[in-house]
Amino acid sequence: MRFFKLKESVNFMSMRIPAMLLSGLLIIGALVSLGVNQLNWGLDFTGGTLIEVGYEKPAQLDQIRTQLEAANFGDAIVQNFGSSEDVLIRLAPRDGVKAQEVGDQVLSTLRASGENVDMRRIEFVGPNVGEELTEQGGLAMLVALICILIYVAMRFEWRFALGSVIALAHDVILTLGLFSILQIEFDLTVLAAVLAVIGYSLNDTIVVSDRIRENFRKMRKGEPVEIINTSLTQTLNRTIITSLTTILVLMALFYKGGALIHGFATALLFGVVIGTYSSIYVASLVALLLGISREDLMPTVVEKEGADLDPLP
Amino acid sequence: MLNKTPLWKYILVLMVVAVCALYASPNLYGEDYAVQISAGRDAVLDLPLVDRVNQELADAGIDKKSIVLENEQILVRLKDDSAQRLANETLAKSLGKDYTVAMNLAPDTPEWLDNLGGTPMKLGLDLRGGVHFLMEVDMNSVITKSLTDMEGDFKTSLREEKIRYSRVSIVGESVHVRFRDQETLDKAEFFLRNRNRDITLVDQGDLILVANMSEQKLSEIRDYAVKQNITIMRNRVNQLGVAEPVIQRQGADRIVVQLPGIQDTARAKEILNATATLEFKMLDQEHDIRDALNGRIPPGSEIVEDQQGVPQLLQKKVMLEGSHIIDANAGVDEYGMPKVSISLDSAGGSKMSLATKGNIGKPMATVFIEYKTTGEKNEKGKLIFVPEREVVSVATIRAQLGSRFEITGLDSPKEARDLSLLLRAGALIAPITIVEERTVGPSLGQENIDLGMQAIIWGFVLVLAFMLFYYKAFGLVANVALAANLVMIVGVMSMIPGATLTLPGMAGIVLTVGMAVDANVLIFERIREELRDSRSPQQAIHHGYDSAFSTILDANITTFIAALILFAIGTGPIKGFSITLMIGIATSMFTAIILTRVIVNGVWGGRRLQKLSI
Numbered sequence: 001m002r003f004f005k006l007k008e009s010v011n012f013m014s015m016r017i018p019a020m021l022l023s024g025l026l027i028i029g030a031l032v033s034l035g036v037n038q039l040n041w042g043l044d045f046t047g048g049t050l051i052e053v054g055y056e057k058p059a060q061l062d063q064i065r066t067q068l069e070a071a072n073f074g075d076a077i078v079q080n081f082g083s084s085e086d087v088l089i090r091l092a093p094r095d096g097v098k099a100q101e102v103g104d105q106v107l108s109t110l111r112a113s114g115e116n117v118d119m120r121r122i123e124f125v126g127p128n129v130g131e132e133l134t135e136q137g138g139l140a141m142l143v144a145l146i147c148i149l150i151y152v153a154m155r156f157e158w159r160f161a162l163g164s165v166i167a168l169a170h171d172v173i174l175t176l177g178l179f180s181i182l183q184i185e186f187d188l189t190v191l192a193a194v195l196a197v198i199g200y201s202l203n204d205t206i207v208v209s210d211r212i213r214e215n216f217r218k219m220r221k222g223e224p225v226e227i228i229n230t231s232l233t234q235t236l237n238r239t240i241i242t243s244l245t246t247i248l249v250l251m252a253l254f255y256k257g258g259a260l261i262h263g264f265a266t267a268l269l270f271g272v273v274i275g276t277y278s279s280i281y282v283a284s285l286v287a288l289l290l291g292i293s294r295e296d297l298m299p300t301v302v303e304k305e306g307a308d309l310d311p312l313p
Numbered sequence: 314m315l316n317k318t319p320l321w322k323y324i325l326v327l328m329v330v331a332v333c334a335l336y337a338s339p340n341l342y343g344e345d346y347a348v349q350i351s352a353g354r355d356a357v358l359d360l361p362l363v364d365r366v367n368q369e370l371a372d373a374g375i376d377k378k379s380i381v382l383e384n385e386q387i388l389v390r391l392k393d394d395s396a397q398r399l400a401n402e403t404l405a406k407s408l409g410k411d412y413t414v415a416m417n418l419a420p421d422t423p424e425w426l427d428n429l430g431g432t433p434m435k436l437g438l439d440l441r442g443g444v445h446f447l448m449e450v451d452m453n454s455v456i457t458k459s460l461t462d463m464e465g466d467f468k469t470s471l472r473e474e475k476i477r478y479s480r481v482s483i484v485g486e487s488v489h490v491r492f493r494d495q496e497t498l499d500k501a502e503f504f505l506r507n508r509n510r511d512i513t514l515v516d517q518g519d520l521i522l523v524a525n526m527s528e529q530k531l532s533e534i535r536d537y538a539v540k541q542n543i544t545i546m547r548n549r550v551n552q553l554g555v556a557e558p559v560i561q562r563q564g565a566d567r568i569v570v571q572l573p574g575i576q577d578t579a580r581a582k583e584i585l586n587a588t589a590t591l592e593f594k595m596l597d598q599e600h601d602i603r604d605a606l607n608g609r610i611p612p613g614s615e616i617v618e619d620q621q622g623v624p625q626l627l628q629k630k631v632m633l634e635g636s637h638i639i640d641a642n643a644g645v646d647e648y649g650m651p652k653v654s655i656s657l658d659s660a661g662g663s664k665m666s667l668a669t670k671g672n673i674g675k676p677m678a679t680v681f682i683e684y685k686t687t688g689e690k691n692e693k694g695k696l697i698f699v700p701e702r703e704v705v706s707v708a709t710i711r712a713q714l715g716s717r718f719e720i721t722g723l724d725s726p727k728e729a730r731d732l733s734l735l736l737r738a739g740a741l742i743a744p745i746t747i748v749e750e751r752t753v754g755p756s757l758g759q760e761n762i763d764l765g766m767q768a769i770i771w772g773f774v775l776v777l778a779f780m781l782f783y784y785k786a787f788g789l790v791a792n793v794a795l796a797a798n799l800v801m802i803v804g805v806m807s808m809i810p811g812a813t814l815t816l817p818g819m820a821g822i823v824l825t826v827g828m829a830v831d832a833n834v835l836i837f838e839r840i841r842e843e844l845r846d847s848r849s850p851q852q853a854i855h856h857g858y859d860s861a862f863s864t865i866l867d868a869n870i871t872t873f874i875a876a877l878i879l880f881a882i883g884t885g886p887i888k889g890f891s892i893t894l895m896i897g898i899a900t901s902m903f904t905a906i907i908l909t910r911v912i913v914n915g916v917w918g919g920r921r922l923q924k925l926s927i
């Protein structure tokens with residue numbers, strides 16, 4: 001079976017103006033939200049203390065709040081986590097040397113009422129560590145983008161390299177924007193997911209670019225727009241199938257992987273959809289707008305790949 | 314062009330998969346509840362002890378699976394967790410403080426596999442439960458202390474040299490020495506430069522000489538402070554009796570301590586923060602030790618046992634505390650005998666010199682004091698720490714000692730090494746603070762494993778079903794490759810000693826399952842395209858694989874770059890994720906391209922075909 005049985009190539013590029021508008025609007029929206037709402041930084045970045053406890057029966061959040069208030073933890077944020085028996089308590093970083101003992105204190109406060117409270121995890125992160133992480137995370141993202149830019153420029157051409165890096169930036173900004181709009185907590189695993197989105201989107205972009213390059217060499221006639229349309233049509237089935245299998249496993253992760261991995265799965269689910277779109281409408285479009293032409297892609301030395309199909313002129 | 318594969322290639326591919334499967338197999342066997350016994354500083358582990366442990370367990374009526382002495386520890390495997398708890402309590406009580414008894418989960422790997430080096434994957438703390446600490450050494454106070462030492466050292470040495478200065482003071486990160494005239498300044502500059510090679514001296518004008526520590530010296534100081542702390546942490550963690558602790562340096566001034574399986578974090582923190590100190594004391598030779606042992610201990614004296622348990626009568630007065638020790642190193646003297654060289658700070662130097670002045674020819678003892686917990690708690694629920702004293706060396710004072718001296722007359726180089734380690738451990742450590750702490754309860758760990766496994770199984774089954782449905786027979790080939798890929802990831806993870814499986818790592822495996830089929834999708838779509846262009850099935854297979862290859866390679870290399878950067882910059886969970894991702898990329902290239910090709914050639918290659926089931 002096949003998803004699309006296409007005889008003619010689809011004219012993807014006829015939609016380029018709406019696509020540009022859409023991407024532009026989405027990016028502006030994401031940036032505005034990032035500026036206004038900012039990200040809901042997780043404990044890893046802000047520092048502070050996080051305590052996850054398990055009760056035997058559904059937990060009374062109000063009662064827990066009162067208990068904590070009485071013990072001078074008035075600033076605690078108390079919420080359910082995953083199930084009604086599990087409770088997550090968050091505390092901002094506090095001054096004083098004994099910051100690392102806060103977790104134990106909260107636990108004994110909760111246990112003081114005689115209830116059986118199961119300690120599931122305690123995380124304490126000093127404020128400086130968080131700041132460094134934010135820097136490192138940003139740095140990681142930048143270094144990744146630059147390295148990829150260099151590799152793609154070497155393997156393909158600078159127009160493709162720029163196109164794929166713009167597509168990656170597009171995906172990252174939109175994913176961050178989603179987290180900002182929905183105010184989902186942004187922690188280390190989500191950062192890992194965003195970097196995985198880069199990996200995925202890149203995978204897609206490379207496959208499409210590879211086909212565009214091949215077709216430029218193979219099809220001696222045809223305008224760049226036509227060639228790009230043909231290439232996108234040829235890779236469409238593959239793009240859809242891979243996205244589908246990836247979305248399938250991510251669904252499994254989202255529904256079966258537990259609350260700890262929700263943010264991770266959400267970022268990737270969104271990122272895969274956006275990444276698929278961007279490989280078609282951002283990467284290729286940027287390369288096209290930058291004026292990619294056949295001469296740019298002719299190998300200086302005859303390369304083996306693709307050459308065996310059709311002898312080069 | 315009939316898509317034939319040479320026999321050796323079949324064998325090679327099969328062997329690669331088989332080896333990975335072999336090393337993945339230890340993960341199938343579960344873990345035994347175990348109790349692990351290791352010896353303290355003065356105790357030995359030997360076969361009689363194994364017999365004793367056997368006897369103790371039999372007396373307490375505890376059934377055990379096995380007991381072995383290996384790798385400097387005794388491992389007792391037990392049937393269930395209640396037997397484990399009981400055995401732990403019984404043995405801890407009967408073996409006393411000379412041994413550390415800890416509960417552990419020992420992999421139940423069969424012996425033949427164990428002999429081949431097969432071990433299960435290491436599980437991260439989020440899957441296993443336990444504590445992770447990130448500690449930071451306070452470098453400011455380390456540097457301040459070195460500056461104070463330098464200040465004091467300048468004062469004494471200039472005075473000894475009879476070079477008159479008007480003031481020595483610390484300004485910022487340098488020491489300023491003010492003189493009355495230029496001539497003395499020049500003389501002092503010459504003298505100090507020759508004496509201290511690792512500082513830079515600058516004549517600032519206004520009769521002020523500015524001394525700065527060289528970059529190299531500063532980095533040495535920092536480095537040393539961290540290493541010293543690591544040594545101390547190691548000693549203390551041993552006291553906790555944790556199986557497989559991790560104590561590592563991270564970055565310039567941080568130390569990671571990971572204690573898997575520890576539940577009582579409060580106790581762990583207290584022990585890690587406890588102190589050990591050293592004291593130098595004179596031996597009391599005026600009184601008879603036999604009288605003292607019979608209960609008539611002279612006032613001003615005390616009895617402290619040495620490492621062999623022989624009592625020594627010491628004066629109570631402390632000549633010098635261990636906090637003055639800057640460094641201690643084991644070495645050999647000019648006769649080739651083992652020795653320990655000790656450096657003191659300036660205050661310690663003058664104290665020592667004063668204390669040893671009238672005691673030349675008399676024996677001096679080094680007492681090591683460790684605060685150990687008995688496991689009991691006071692009414693506030695805090696652990697009670699009891700100082701435990703022990704004479705680690707007795708040496709005769711040969712001359713008046715200054716800030717640098719040596720202890721000789723040691724029995725062996727090992728003794729010298731042990732002593733220098735103890736001296737260092739007792740020295741003033743740079744203050745450390747816990748900057749990050751993560752505790753995962755055991756129930757959450759198991760839950761995370763279950764959730765992760767479920768996600769992997771669901772993701773795997775969904776993809777298998779889809780591929781079979783969409784690509785028919787070729788889909789089946791891709792599914793074989795996918796299964797082989799999963800086995801290979803687990804095998805490689807088990808083979809690499811540093812690789813740890815974490816929850817994000819499991820997410821990485823799930824993601825790899827989804828993305829690994831991409832290579833096959835690319836190839837199969839190509840084959841379909843070729844078939845549509847009315848090529849023969851054999852040609853289509855050949856061209857499909859050939860032209861998809863460079864695309865797959867490019868796509869995977871770029872993803873690998875992203876994963877590599879993630880690995881280089883990330884810590885903890887991110888590292889776990891990037892490791893599985895990188896391994897997954899490498900193994901999926903193998904399974905999706907080479908393995909499927911071998912299978913496809915084996916099934917369809919070498920004969921005439923009318924159509925393909927794709």
